[in-house]
Amino acid sequence: MTDLILGIETSCDDTSVALVERDGTVVAASTASQAALHTRYGGVYPEMASRAHIDKILPTVRMVLDDSGVDPRGLRAIGVTRGPGLIGSLMVGVSTAVGLGQGWDVPVLGINHLRGHLRSADLEERRVDYPATILLVSGGHTFLARMTDPGTITLLGSTVDDSVGEAYDKVARMLGLGYPGGPAVDRLAATGSPVFPFPRPMLRDGLDFSFSGLKSAVERFLAAEPDAPPADVAASFVAACLEVLVAKCRRALAADRSECLVIVGGVAASPQLREAAGELCASAGVRLSLPPLRWSTDNGAMIGLATWDYLANGQAPPALATTSLSIESF
Amino acid sequence: MLTLAVETSTSTFAVALGDGERVLATRELAGVAPRDRDLPGLVTGLLADAGYAFADLLRVAVDVGPGNLTAVRTGVAYANGLAFALGIGVVTADSLELMAARAGQPVLCLRNAGGGAAYGRLGPDYLHGPLAALAARVRTGAVAVAGDFRAEVARLLPGVLVEDTGIAGPDPATLLRLTADRTPLDPTRERAAAPLTETSPLFAGRGEAGEGGAAVHGGDVEKVVAVLRDGGVVLLPTDTVYGLAVHPEAGDGPLGRLFAMKRRPLSRNLPIMVADADQARGLGAQVPASAEKLLAAFSPGPLTLALGLTGPAPAWLAGRDEIAVRVPDDAFLLDVLRAAGPLLVTSANLSGHDTPETMGEVLAQLAGQPDLALDGGPRQTVPSTLVNCNLPAPVVERVGAVPAERIAEVLEGTQP
Structure with missing residues (x-):
């Protein structure tokens, strides 16, 4: 065998x-x-x-x-x-x-x-130490969970409406960037400035997420200001997403001792998220575990x-x- | 040859074990919600009944539909997986021929295709279209019916004696019998055994308009347009050769598949078919006086013009400064172009080969299956003539159906 x-x-x-x-x-x-x-x-x-x-x-x-x-x-x-x-x-x-x-x-x-x-973070080499706080961000899902070992999972919070990946895809469509929208939005955002004050849904509120209101806010904004620079719109949207994701991770790490923060799912490919999570982990004194992009x-x-x-x-x-x-x- | 037959195209899943045409055991699963239908458990029980093991199987037969898409796919995926693992072949039959064979007499077989439409088989002919149109194909005083809509057919044909065979669907014993002599497929080849839908060549172009003759399009414009918009590759007859068409706004996916069928590297610079000169202008094409003259003389017809792109062009032409356009002389194709807008169309052949005359030969030559194939009967093998009007003076770049002398005659005296 x-x-x-x-x-x-x-x-x-x-x-x-x-x-x-x-x-x-x-x-x-x-x-x-x-x-x-x-x-x-x-x-x-x-x-x-x-x-x-x-x-x-x-x-x-x-x-x-x-x-x-x-x-x-x-x-x-x-x-x-x-x-x-x-x-x-x-x-x-x-x-x-x-x-x-x-x-x-x-x-x-x-x-x-x-x-x-x-x-997925333990593929090819072991990167996760337990207990671990895990953020799953993808087209279909947005979860925060705690794992005391690979088989034992406690759900800490999840989205009450859209996943963050869904919001990325929809904003990509509004900006005419095609599917899958995540990488395209991140690339465009990297060339702009987060000058527009989009909402940060549920920022101060527990460990659940909401992205539907943010998506709608971008839609209304684009309808009202069709000439706004797309790169700035993308950058402002990404900044809003990141602030929420990072705030929730910080709260989860503060609530319970974790050896590391693991970020998985398609949105884990976002360079902006990787950078922001790196800063968070440095300040919180936990290790950041990211699976290779593939x-x-x-x-x-x-x-x-x-x-x-x-x-x-x-x-x-x-x-x-x-x-x-x-x-x-x- | 010990064969497992898998029949999942109805709400009853049924399996049979046979040796040649001899049925050794059957089992079926009825009254279970679709998601809880345990096909592998059913097969395990069947083999136990007959005293065999999986390793004893020598081939798997599967009904490829048409039928409930997810249910058919469950059976096909299971059969392909099992056959691959055992290193044995898959043989297939469609659900309409299975019902006809079960009836053992000339019969009209129907399957619900949803939305008032049906799949059908009448004698040897496969049909797809509105139920009433399929029923209207019955030209005899009496007909036997099998499958779905048996009572409806009697209502739709008041002057016809309709005999109900009582056959509601295919059965695995007939599947064993009908496939006993068939050549098995390799389950790792793409689409070796794939579920049938109305876009499969078996049904395409055999809709209600078909009158049994060969040179009939039969496909309805709406369906062709829907398949193109959905990113399908369509094989269709033009006024010259058979062509492969994709919708330009459907992206690179369909283009990639089109070129894979031709075994040619992908190119975005395909000739564009348009319904009229206005559609060409709508693409931003510049139509100089020479082109106007050629259009007046040969359009619609077998003449392709290379034109410069100067006006505002749609996004899919970004980066192009020249396009090749043609208005085909084919009423059905023109209807499609008016409904779908301009289409990318190229000859339906393998790279380096001539385009065969008939749909069947074309399908046999291509390295892959189009999503829809329209039978137009035998077509020419000579392509259109190509004239480049995006040069200081027009140049005939390929002589095809229109002789170069005719082009010269028309252009005589034209200022570029």
Whole structure:
């Protein structure tokens, strides 16, 4: 038996597969991105996503197996994202995974996508010391959580409306920057000044987030001042997001002792967020753990690593698509 | 040959194990919510019933629909995964041919396509369109029906004797029988076994307008436009050769797929088809006197003009200073262009090959499947003539369907 898990992720618009060891070593990984396919919609178009997944999933699995030369019949397990996510996309992943599992005689576990993200910082090398405070910021999610060990998660706060990634995408669309909007907004913001006073929703209020009001404020502002320099609008929007994210992290770190602050999810790629988080951690005296950029967006490796936690905790949820799932559940 | 048949296109999931056409065991799962349908559990139970193991399987047969999209995809994804893991082939059948084979007599099979539309098969013909239009294809005094809408067909055809076969959907035993002689697919090839939709070539262009003849477009303009806007690649007949079309505002995704089908590197400088000269001007094209003359003489028709871009152009032409435009002489295509706006269209062939005459040959040659294929019957293999009007004096850069002498005659006396 090889001590390897095959992780499969198809919850949204990336078909991603990886072979992962217990310590987070990634033996092989491959991702077929659909970003180009969804650019024109300013977001993910579910039917096209499902169609693309069914085209790409086995070629992606084969690529990972060919790259590594691993005999899949010796796998420890297959971990596949069971949710949360788009039902059609999830169904392709779980159905393919159970077919593979039966054919190779390997157990298949349904994995919580969010737990995958939380573990992404330990891929390739160990970067997280426990207890850790974790900020998950992506297109679909915005959470603050505390982990006392890889299997034990307490939700501290989450968004009451839009995710921060969603707000980025929508502002990108307002500014005509296309999809995915995060990197484009950050690049434009880097050339402008945060001169417009956009609101900081729930800034002084607990550990929950809200981004819907900020998004609407940008929309109203652009309607009223269509000639405002887009770079300044982007910079002002990013500044508002960052101030809120950093304030919440600071509050969470102050409330309970943490060895490190971990930031994961697609928005963790933001250079502005990385810089601001670095300053926060320096002043709070905790270590900042960031996954390499390739692991901060959706990927099969993080699902593979999370699967090891399931085995360690004796958890084996069936591979059935589950569109909504809390961060605390397995 | 021990074969597992997977049928998930209806609300009842059903599986069968067979050896050739002989059914060894069947199992089905009814009355379970879609998300809780445990297909792998069903198959495990089936094999246990018959006393076999997964490793004994030699092929997997799967119904590729049309049917409920997510349910069909569940079956297809599972079948592909299992076959890949076991290193065995996948054989497929569509749900309409399965119902017809089950009926064992000439029959009209229908499947609900949503929104009052249906997928159908009447005799050997595949259909897609409004239910009433499909029913109206029945030209005989009596017809047997299978699948969805069996009672509705009787109401829609008051003068026809409609016999209800009682067959509501496909079954895995027929799937075993029908696929026993088929050549298996490699499940790692892209789209080896993909669910069927109305954009699949099987249905495309075989809508209600089709009259059974070959040289009929049949596809409705709205559907073609919707597929293009959704980023689809459409194979369509033009007044010259078969062409591959994409919507210019759909981004690089469809362009990339179009060029992959042609095995050519991606280029954004594709010829643009327009409904009329005004659409060309709307793109910012400068139409000099020479071009006006050529348009008057050969447009619509097999003449492509290279024109300079001087006016305000749409975003997708950013960075371009010249475009090639053509107004095709084809009523259906002109309707599409009026509805969709200008389209990027190039000949439907592999790089370095001629464009074949028929849709079937084109589909066989291309390295990939368009999202929609419209059958226009046999088409020419000669492309349009290309004249560059963005030079001090017009130059014929490619001689095609319009002879160079005709161009010279028309241009005689034209000042650039």
